[in-house]
Amino acid sequence: MTREQTRSSKAWYNALSRYYDVLVDPFQGRLRRRGIDRLGVSPGDRVLDVGCGTGRGVATLQNAVGSDGQVVGIDVAEQMCRLTRDRLDDEDPSAVVCGDALTLPFDTDSFDVVLASFTLELFEGDHRTTVLDEIRRVLIPRGRICVISPSTASKTISPLYTRLNDVFPTLVDSRPLDVSAVLAEAGFETTQTQIEWALVVPVELVVARCGSRT
Ligand SMILES: C[S@@+](CC[C@H](N)C(=O)[O-])C[C@H]1O[C@@H](n2cnc3c(N)ncnc32)[C@H](O)[C@@H]1O
Secondary structure (H helix, E strand, O other): OHHHHHHHHHHHHHHHHHHEEEEEEEHHHHHHHHHHHHHHOOOOOOEEEEEEOOHHHHHHHHHOOOOOOEEEEEOOOHHHHHHHHHHOOOOOOOHEEEEEEEHOOOOOOOOOEEEEEEEEHHHHHHHHHHHHHHHHHHHHEEEEEEEEEEEEEOOOOHHHHHHHHOOOHHHOOOOOHHHHHHHHHHOOOEHHHHHHEEEEEEEEEEEEEEEOOO
């Protein structure tokens, strides 16, 4: 994602924000909840939700970590951040950060767990690597990540989905990836992986641990 792509992604998700829960969440919500279950978040954990959208994941995670834990959602689209803030009981302004996953505004080793639900596929090659490097930096050593993304691993991506991607790249805004392979390349060790379906799209749910930093 170049700076220009960041700008257009931001504009697109700001425009989509008010329809997102009605149009998109019915297909993605079930998989996000399953991914959060797989993460096995514990009370007291510090969790980052990258590309938090309308904040449903942040709300679920807050229940899991309890009052001793901390959940931060980051999103580049201001309207998504506003919807997340409106959803949360939490008055803590640091629970929602409007910012770019390419340059995470957090200290090294700030989080025990990261969720990236339907976010990593928005980034092209080099920028995906940068986002994963940033996630590794802010995660503690052996910290956990769950990535939920359209996958190339099943080899059965529907021709309709491929065609839609070609014709309406902004609308679909998705570059399916081999999630486990991409995570391995970025220095994560996969502990669980599963293919699920969102309509015609194979989606990979992967839980992985941060390998040691060199
Ligand atoms: C497909 S939505 C997924 C939302 C949410 N994670 C979910 O599971 O419902 C992708 C989100 O990533 C955000 N996003 C796109 N580019 C981003 C970037 N460079 N940094 C942070 N967030 C970004 C979008 O604004 C959007 O809210």
